[in-house]
Amino acid sequence: MSAPIETMVSGTINGRTVAVAKDTPLLQAARDNGVGIPTLCHHPALPPDGNCRLCLVEVGGKLAASCLYPLREDGFSVVTESGKIAGARAFVVKLLLSRAPEDECLLRLAALYQTAPDPRLAGDEDGCLRCGRCVRACHAAGSDAVALVGRGRSRKVAGAFLEPPADCAGCLACARVCPTGAVKFRETKNSRSIWGKEFSLAPCPVCGRTVGTPEELARAGLDPGGALCPECRRRAMAGALLALPENAAPKRG
Amino acid sequence: MRLDNPAAADELRTRLINENKTFTRRLWVCGGPGCLAAGAAGVFAALADAVAGLGLAGSAGMSCELSGCLGLCEKGPLVQVEPEGWLYAKVTPADAPEIALETLSKGELIVRLLDDPKIPLKDDHPFYKPQRRLIMSRMGRTRPDSLEDYVAAGGYSALSKALSELGPGEVSRRVEASGLRGRGGGGFPAGRKWAACRSAPGPVKYVVANGDEGDPGAFMNRSLMEGDPFSVVEGMTLGAYAVGAAEGFIYVRHEYPLSVARLKKAVGTAEERGLLGENILGSGFSFKLRTVEGGGAFVCGESTALMASIEGREGQPRVKYVRSAERGLWDRPTLLQNVESWANVPAIVAEGPEWFKSIGAEGNPGTKVFSLVGQVRRSGLVETPLGTPVGTLVDGAGGGARPGRTIKAVQTGGPSGGCLPREKFDLPLDFDHLPAAGTIMGSGGLIVMDDLSCMVDVARYFTGFLSGESCGKCAPCREGLTLIGRILDDLCRGRGRRGDVLELASLGETLSRTALCGLGQSAANPLLSTIRYFAEEYREHEEEGFCRSGRCQGMFVPEIDADACRRCFRCAKVCPARAATVKSKREPPEIDLGACVSCGACLAECRFGALRAAPKKKTGETKARESSKPTPDDSSEAAAGRCSQAEARTGSQKEKKGPGSKRRRS
Ligand SMILES: Cc1cc2nc3c(=O)[nH]c(=O)nc-3n(C[C@H](O)[C@H](O)[C@H](O)COP(=O)(O)O)c2cc1C
Ligand code: SF4
Ligand code: FES
Numbered sequence: 078m079s080a081p082i083e084t085m086v087s088g089t090i091n092g093r094t095v096a097v098a099k100d101t102p103l104l105q106a107a108r109d110n111g112v113g114i115p116t117l118c119h120h121p122a123l124p125p126d127g128n129c130r131l132c133l134v135e136v137g138g139k140l141a142a143s144c145l146y147p148l149r150e151d152g153f154s155v156v157t158e159s160g161k162i163a164g165a166r167a168f169v170v171k172l173l174l175s176r177a178p179e180d181e182c183l184l185r186l187a188a189l190y191q192t193a194p195d196p197r198l199a200g201d202e203d204g205c206l207r208c209g210r211c212v213r214a215c216h217a218a219g220s221d222a223v224a225l226v227g228r229g230r231s232r233k234v235a236g237a238f239l240e241p242p243a244d245c246a247g248c249l250a251c252a253r254v255c256p257t258g259a260v261k262f263r264e265t266k267n268s269r270s271i272w273g274k275e276f277s278l279a280p281c282p283v284c285g286r287t288v289g290t291p292e293e294l295a296r297a298g299l300d301p302g303g304a305l306c307p308e309c310r311r312r313a314m315a316g317a318l319l320a321l322p323e324n325a326a327p328k329r330g
Numbered sequence: 331m332r333l334d335n336p337a338a339a340d341e342l343r344t345r346l347i348n349e350n351k352t353f354t355r356r357l358w359v360c361g362g363p364g365c366l367a368a369g370a371a372g373v374f375a376a377l378a379d380a381v382a383g384l385g386l387a388g389s390a391g392m393s394c395e396l397s398g399c400l401g402l403c404e405k406g407p408l409v410q411v412e413p414e415g416w417l418y419a420k421v422t423p424a425d426a427p428e429i430a431l432e433t434l435s436k437g438e439l440i441v442r443l444l445d446d447p448k449i450p451l452k453d454d455h456p457f458y459k460p461q462r463r464l465i466m467s468r469m470g471r472t473r474p475d476s477l478e479d480y481v482a483a484g485g486y487s488a489l490s491k492a493l494s495e496l497g498p499g500e501v502s503r504r505v506e507a508s509g510l511r512g513r514g515g516g517g518f519p520a521g522r523k524w525a526a527c528r529s530a531p532g533p534v535k536y537v538v539a540n541g542d543e544g545d546p547g548a549f550m551n552r553s554l555m556e557g558d559p560f561s562v563v564e565g566m567t568l569g570a571y572a573v574g575a576a577e578g579f580i581y582v583r584h585e586y587p588l589s590v591a592r593l594k595k596a597v598g599t600a601e602e603r604g605l606l607g608e609n610i611l612g613s614g615f616s617f618k619l620r621t622v623e624g625g626g627a628f629v630c631g632e633s634t635a636l637m638a639s640i641e642g643r644e645g646q647p648r649v650k651y652v653r654s655a656e657r658g659l660w661d662r663p664t665l666l667q668n669v670e671s672w673a674n675v676p677a678i679v680a681e682g683p684e685w686f687k688s689i690g691a692e693g694n695p696g697t698k699v700f701s702l703v704g705q706v707r708r709s710g711l712v713e714t715p716l717g718t719p720v721g722t723l724v725d726g727a728g729g730g731a732r733p734g735r736t737i738k739a740v741q742t743g744g745p746s747g748g749c750l751p752r753e754k755f756d757l758p759l760d761f762d763h764l765p766a767a768g769t770i771m772g773s774g775g776l777i778v779m780d781d782l783s784c785m786v787d788v789a790r791y792f793t794g795f796l797s798g799e800s801c802g803k804c805a806p807c808r809e810g811l812t813l814i815g816r817i818l819d820d821l822c823r824g825r826g827r828r829g830d831v832l833e834l835a836s837l838g839e840t841l842s843r844t845a846l847c848g849l850g851q852s853a854a855n856p857l858l859s860t861i862r863y864f865a866e867e868y869r870e871h872e873e874e875g876f877c878r879s880g881r882c883q884g885m886f887v888p889e890i891d892a893d894a895c896r897r898c899f900r901c902a903k904v905c906p907a908r909a910a911t912v913k914s915k916r917e918p919p920e921i922d923l924g925a926c927v928s929c930g931a932c933l934a935e936c937r938f939g940a941l942r943a944a945p946k947k948k949t950g951e952t953k954a955r956e957s958s959k960p961t962p963d964d965s966s967e968a969a970a971g972r973c974s975q976a977e978a979r980t981g982s983q984k985e986k987k988g989p990g991s992k993r994r995r996s
Binding site: 126127128129130133140141142145146147149161164165168169172173175176195197198206207225227228229230231232 | 627629649651652797798799800801802803804805806808809810811812813816817820837840841843844845846
């Protein structure tokens with residue numbers, strides 16, 4: 078399923094000629110061609126934001142954030158490793174380490190780019206990199222319960238008015254995409270707490286497994302009290318299809 | 331009365347010019363921000379009363395009006411007398427009866443009201459000599475809210491010509507050929523944006539004016555919006571016509587209520603008269619213009635943040651690898667220019683690109699309005715051709731240093747601009763020479779600093795300002811500026827460590843390359859330019875804990891030069907610690923260094939340059955203190971560093987003061 082030929086653009090990545098569909102993000106083009114670029118704020122399922130600046134590469138000699146740099150014209154020339162790039166990444170890693178000095182991923186990057194946290198930024202180690210992946214995930218899930226609030230160094234992820242967010246459905250979309258595990262939640266068999274809010278957990282009426290919070294089910298248009306878990310739902314749907322009369326099956330071709 | 335064809339606008343102009351000929355004499359009280367703050371409204375009211383009292387109001391071809399900014403704010407309230415061209419300075423309401431009687435009715439000059447008794451004519455005054463006024467040409471000749479005055483002074487001749495003769499392609503071509511460069515900061519060729527937006531496909535396009543002006547100490551855009559709002563409105567109408575936009579927005583900072591009011595009124599008046607809105611001048615072209623108030627964040631002046639703010643989203647920059655002219659406001663092709671850029675457009679369209687290119691320097695046509703502030707004798711708004719040397723503004727228009735002081739540097743381009751040392755004062759002020767010297771044109775701020783300004787402290791101050799204004803989206807700016815700010819804080823408190831300056835230079839350079847938007851990319855300019863030109867001051871701070879400017883508390887001791895001292899004893903009076911005592915009227919005061927808190931108040935007070943900052947003598951006690959290095963977990967010190975940034979930020983945001991006016995609070 079390749080794109081029509083006229084919308085392809087070609088250029089080089091680390092000296093190798095590549096051709097990609099016009100407007101492909103550089104990061105994707107590189108990865109598709111087997112070239113790795115480190116990222117933090119990028120998540121493949123979320124719209125890119127370009128805020129962490131770890132994925133900087135050189136395009137025609139200038140640094141650009143590869144996660145959202147669109148390849149638009151023929152003749153691009155991209156370099157993904159250089160002294161300048163290493164210096165830029167070392168700088169970013171040094172700064173982010175001041176927030177999450179124990180994060181494994183950051184420590185590995187610190188070793189790679191030979192940097193360490195600066196003691197003069199000490200005192201604000203809350204584990205959060207302000208990458209906003211949680212915020213984008215929450216938006217994608219349909220809630221907008223948390224946002225990055227405040228500006229400058231006091232910027233942080235929080236609900237409106239810094240209170241437990243009214244719109245939070247307790248779906249854990251945020252926690253699942255957090256690169257450092259800074260979004261904390263607790264869960265028992267029938268309850269969950271996150272962002273200072275408590276949720277009950279609804280069991281699947283068939284198998285009894287936890288399906289989610291009633292709020293999250295309602296948000297998806299499902300019965301908050303008795304929605305089936307994904308597996309039981311699949312089974313139920315397959316059963317319904319088998320029960321359909323022959324001619325009701327959608328025609329192909 | 332609606333003007334329903336292009337010729338009607340020209341007829342109106344001819345009629346108004348003839349009417350104005352009946353005036354024998356007019357007084358223009360400057361209604362610019364500086365003069366209003368100095369009490370111009372009271373002067374105007376008193377003059378109006380006095381004129382009425384003499385029975386001159388409305389008859390006898392005389393009048394007294396409030397005008398836009400005359401520029402020489404330092405000497406306000408100003409009154410200009412036409413047709414003589416005299417300029418009265420520091421006028422008070424008490425002067426009003428005399429002005430009305432002697433000057434207005436009899437045509438007599440009142441010498442005592444002149445700034446310099448030998449120079450009655452405004453145009454001969456050294457402040458105005460190097461100037462060439464295009465953007466400010468109508469200020470002092472028109473009432474800012476009067477469409478009639480604007481039209482009589484040539485306004486709307488460009489629009490009527492565009493609609494009747496030129497057509498949109500030719501309007502755009504004139505701007506492209508004029509070589510106009512954006513006045514809001516980067517100096518990007520306006521014509522390229524016009525051409526790109528004009529050829530961008532799509533039925534819906536927008537034009538936007540950037541009137542956010544967030545630089546501390548800057549007020550040239552404000553004076554323009556308050557003093558000649560119609561020029562912005564006409565310029566935008568021409569832009570919309572050229573690119574095919576039906577809607578436009580003027581984004582004005584919320585802290586400028588008078589600008590908002592004047593622009594709204596201008597838009598309303600232009601609509602009533604058929605110069606805006608549906609079917610402009612009967613041509614079939616329609617354009618709706620609205621004003622939008624900004625939320626007050628500095629970063630909202632950045633074009634992508636500004637558009638986000640207009641769209642109702644958080645005013646935050648976006649990474650943009652596709653230009654606004656292609657995809658801007660609501661993802662539609664958008665032509666965004668600074669208000670001063672827009673105000674240049676009518677004259678370019680009316681007079682033609684060749685005329686425009688004849689003013690200014692190679693590749694930098696036209697004029698620029700600068701706000702000249704800080705430690706100069708005459709501060710105010712100065713409009714000169716681009717390419718005028720820095721020194722012509724600072725020493726010529728500005729009159730040089732204040733008594734007893736010498737000028738050390740000038741910071742150009744607002745908070746993220748760089749500082750140029752005295753040796754660079756022959757540098758032409760334009761979009762090419764400034765970046766080559768490590769600074770920027772920005773929106774035209776010029777902050778003059780004298781020998782009492784510590785360049786490390788200047789870098790600390792602006793870094794603190796920008797750190798507080800950083801939106802916090804990208805890591806380099808959010809965390810990196812904080813780190814740079816903390817190192818600078820340490821240096822300015824005598825806690826510098828070996829290697830700090832080298833590290834600062836490296837952090838600054840990397841920040842410039844990695845930040846997401848222009849704020850972070852330019853935020854290191856104050857730091858890098860001061861390191862470049864004032865390396866010795868940095869070295870003294872780092873290695874000796876010494877501040878030669880007497881600015882960084884506790885890092886110097888005052889020393890009196892007995893020969894230069896004129897025994898005025900002002901220093902003894904201002905010393906908050908009573909460390910300077912007068913022993914004999916014939917001897918300089920004695921300074922008790924044990925009591926001295928090293929605040930620098932005396933240095934600032936001396937008019938004769940007799941006091942200077944000297945390195946501290948190292949006693950056993952101070953040595954011990956200086957060698958104790960701060961530890962990383964010394965949270966109270968870290969917290970103190972943050973506080974001082976917060977203080978700098980609130981001070982500058984609320985009152986829009988430069989570093990100069992913030993000094994010496996003690
Ligand atoms: C942090 C930041 C603040 C800015 N503030 C302003 C401003 O107050 N006014 C302005 O006209 N441009 C400002 N700019 C520049 C705008 O992004 C934009 O380039 C300009 O308005 C374009 O108009 P011009 O080409 O006519 O100059 C700012 C840029 C940055 C990065
Ligand atoms: S450079 Fe600063 S202001 Fe610009 S996006 Fe990054 S954090 Fe925000
Ligand atoms: S991954 Fe591209 S900026 Fe964060």
